Amino acid sequence: MSIDGRGVQSVEVGGRILSALVRAGRPLMLRELAAMAEVAPAQAHAYLLSFRKIQLVEQDAGSGRYRLGPFALQLGIARMRSFDPLRLAGAAVVELAEETGLMVTIAVWGTHGPTIVQVQEGNDQVHVNVRAGTVYSITGTATGKIFAAFMPSKIVEAQLAEELRKGARIQSVGTPTSRKELEAEVEKAKRLGYAPTESKPVTGINALAAPVFDHSGQMQLAITLIGPTGVLDVGPDSADAKTLLAFTRRLSAELGYTPHAVEAVAEPEAAPAQAASPGRRRRSA
CATH class of the missing domain: 3.30.450.40 (GAF domain)
Incomplete structure (x- = not known):
């Protein structure tokens, strides 16, 4: 969905980092996460530090990998309820x-x-x-x-x-x-x-x-x-x-x-096939 208007670029960059964690579906190392979000590792680290402070993201002490945090779960639950x-x-x-x-x-x-x-x-x-x-x-x-x-x-x-x-x-x-x-x-x-x-x-x-x-x-x-x-x-x-x-x-x-x-x-009974997003359908007269 395309939304017109000028937004806050830093928020959008942060959104790319969170989106990368969602797409991966597993904890990621900093460089891997930065590559998926298409940002420099140093820039990703600064965002992740802020995200950790508000519990959007958490870091495993042993491996150093990042994953979505408790606040991300709360946001998801609130979305589902509404x-x-x-x-x-x-x-x-x-x-x-x-x-x-x-x-x-x-x-x-x-x-x-x-x-x-x-x-x-x-x-x-x-x-x-x-x-x-x-x-x-x-x-x-x-x-x-x-x-x-x-x-x-x-x-x-x-x-x-x-x-x-x-x-x-x-x-x-x-x-x-x-x-x-x-x-x-x-x-x-x-x-x-x-x-x-x-x-x-x-x-x-x-x-x-x-x-x-x-x-x-x-x-x-x-x-x-x-x-x-x-x-x-x-x-x-x-x-x-x-x-x-x-x-x-x-x-x-x-x-x-x-x-x-x-x-x-858990292993699902079936998974839907993935299809490439098509263009607009042109109807013949």
């Missing part, structure tokens, strides 16, 4: 719909499975019956598959078993398939970082769904792009896939998600 993932995503998908021209939905895991909580229309009108409160099948939709791929299996399993038992009688969008087919789709979603569907469950309509994670690495919600087959490209190298992944990666970062930090605590 931040609502749905409010953040709800405001952001408005811009995503405008950028892509596609319908965008936000879904959470509800009592009956993947449940839509917000629908944002795009310029390309899509004739699908989707509204807040709509429940998606796990095996028959892109949104459902992404929850199956990145939510803890113990949470998904009960609803999945019920869906497969009822088959076409389920009261949700998308015709259930099979556990075997879902397993293949889950592996694909973990590899790509998103789940695609082509002309399913609605003929002529494609979808791409990707997860948003919180600071602990838990999936909080799914963002889904929906559009006509001739407009929404679900290929792994498509501009649409890259745009969606960049968007969900940014939302996850704003919720405190850092893949290396989560991996350092």
